[in-house]
Amino acid sequence: MQLSSLLERFSEPETLKMAKLGRELRAQGVDVIDLSLGEPDFDTPSHIKEAAIKAINDNWSHYTPVPGFLDVREAACTKLKRDNNLDYNPTEIVVSTGAKQSLANAILALVDDGEEVIIPTPYWVTYSELVKIARGKVVEVRTSQASGFKITPQQLEAAITPKTKVFLFSSPCNPSGAVYNKEELKALAEVFKKHPNIFIISDEIYEFINYVGAHESIAQFEELKERIVIVNGLSKGFAMTGWRLGYTASSAIIAKAMEKIQGQTTSGTCSITQKAAVTALTGDLAATWDMTKEFTRRKKRVLELVKEIPGIECSEPDGAFYIFPDVSSFYGKSDGNVVVNNSADFSMYILNTAHVSSVMGAAFGEPDCVRFSFANNIENIERGWARIKDALAKLK
Numbered sequence: 001m002q003l004s005s006l007l008e009r010f011s012e013p014e015t016l017k018m019a020k021l022g023r024e025l026r027a028q029g030v031d032v033i034d035l036s037l038g039e040p041d042f043d044t045p046s047h048i049k050e051a052a053i054k055a056i057n058d059n060w061s062h063y064t065p066v067p068g069f070l071d072v073r074e075a076a077c078t079k080l081k082r083d084n085n086l087d088y089n090p091t092e093i094v095v096s097t098g099a100k101q102s103l104a105n106a107i108l109a110l111v112d113d114g115e116e117v118i119i120p121t122p123y124w125v126t127y128s129e130l131v132k133i134a135r136g137k138v139v140e141v142r143t144s145q146a147s148g149f150k151i152t153p154q155q156l157e158a159a160i161t162p163k164t165k166v167f168l169f170s171s172p173c174n175p176s177g178a179v180y181n182k183e184e185l186k187a188l189a190e191v192f193k194k195h196p197n198i199f200i201i202s203d204e205i206y207e208f209i210n211y212v213g214a215h216e217s218i219a220q221f222e223e224l225k226e227r228i229v230i231v232n233g234l235s236k237g238f239a240m241t242g243w244r245l246g247y248t249a250s251s252a253i254i255a256k257a258m259e260k261i262q263g264q265t266t267s268g269t270c271s272i273t274q275k276a277a278v279t280a281l282t283g284d285l286a287a288t289w290d291m292t293k294e295f296t297r298r299k300k301r302v303l304e305l306v307k308e309i310p311g312i313e314c315s316e317p318d319g320a321f322y323i324f325p326d327v328s329s330f331y332g333k334s335d336g337n338v339v340v341n342n343s344a345d346f347s348m349y350i351l352n353t354a355h356v357s358s359v360m361g362a363a364f365g366e367p368d369c370v371r372f373s374f375a376n377n378i379e380n381i382e383r384g385w386a387r388i389k390d391a392l393a394k395l396k
């Protein structure tokens with residue numbers, strides 16, 4: 001059967017592959033602890049659920065406008081002003097079926113054949129694959145644990161060529177947990193000011209899961225604002241991964257371009273979710289902060305547990321709900337049965353021996369590390385890390 005060549009240009013998300021392998025083992029009766037997935041394990045806050053139930057009863061059951069209902073786009077503007085002190089109007093907002101679609105819209109609207117997209121490593125698995133779908137060229141800039149997994153202005157400047165079209169990054173970062181502060185963003189902004197043809201896609205989906213202070217958006221630098229696409233959504237901060245709503249804030253020209261793409265793919269996202277989004281975006285954030293408080297507690301615990309394991313180098317994440325330790329000291333070691341040569345081997349070894357799922361760092365462009373989520377309860381985190389410790393002690 002001859003399928004399209006597009007399929008050969010990109011890969012299936014490694015995060016979903018690991019979750020699938022974990023589920024398969026579980027189906028065989030194995031007690032697998034899932035530290036691979038990127039979603040809050042909390043229930044959606046009740047005031048948001050009630051808004052959705054009301055929307056069903058009020059018969060919000062028809063097709064929705066392609067860029068989203070006006071009240072949702074207004075709610076996004078209200079949120080951007082309230083939380084980020086950014087001024088946008090509803091013609092600059094496009095609501096999509098998850099931040100993943102927002103990213104796809106932005107990349108497809110901006111990137112042409114052979115144009116370069118600079119992505120600091122480690123990055124969320126989907127970024128590079130979306131660039132390949134758009135026939136762009138991924139330019140990875142490697143950061144390290146020593147630099148807090150943040151790109152420096154010098155590294156950025158050195159990566160820019162006449163073909164550079166987009167700079168794409170997340171802060172807080174999945175998977176490293178790096179959070180750029182205002183000064184760091186300003187230093188990057190100074191570089192972009194010298195290169196007026198480069199667009200910036202700023203993925204801020206982990207905005208509320210921040211352990212170091214107020215969230216800073218690169219869109220605060222007025223001279224750059226026209227060239228920035230902010231990506232955000234409900235999945236992480238409101239525990240609404242299955243509801244599927246993301247949004248962008250950008251110039252009206254880019255918004256129109258993204259609307260055109262979305263108009264021929266999915267159209268407007270779910271009417272019920274949109275109505276609930278108005279409540280989520282403009283409502284009380286107490287439930288969100290409670291979740292972040294619980295993530296803080298788990299982060300502390302997981303760091304204590306990891307510290308007890310010789311050979312794992314782990315820095316403290318400033319945001320999101322993952323640790324991203326360097327496990328390269330185990331490369332070349334064996335339990336007498338399998339040899340661990342890279343991050344994929346490490347993840348598979350931990351899955352098969354400790355029955356804990358994780359995601360190999362290579363999928364995020366960082367071959368020395370592996371991502372472990374702490375979006376799981378403390379009991380599972382403790383059980384999981386005890387098993388990992390035992391499994392690693394066997395590697396000689």
Ligand code: PMP
Nearest residue numbers: 038098099100124174233235246
């Ligand atoms: N960006 C990052 C950095 C993410 O981690 C995720 C989800 N794992 C997304 C975007 C996509 O989120 P959504 O569920 O809104 O599609």
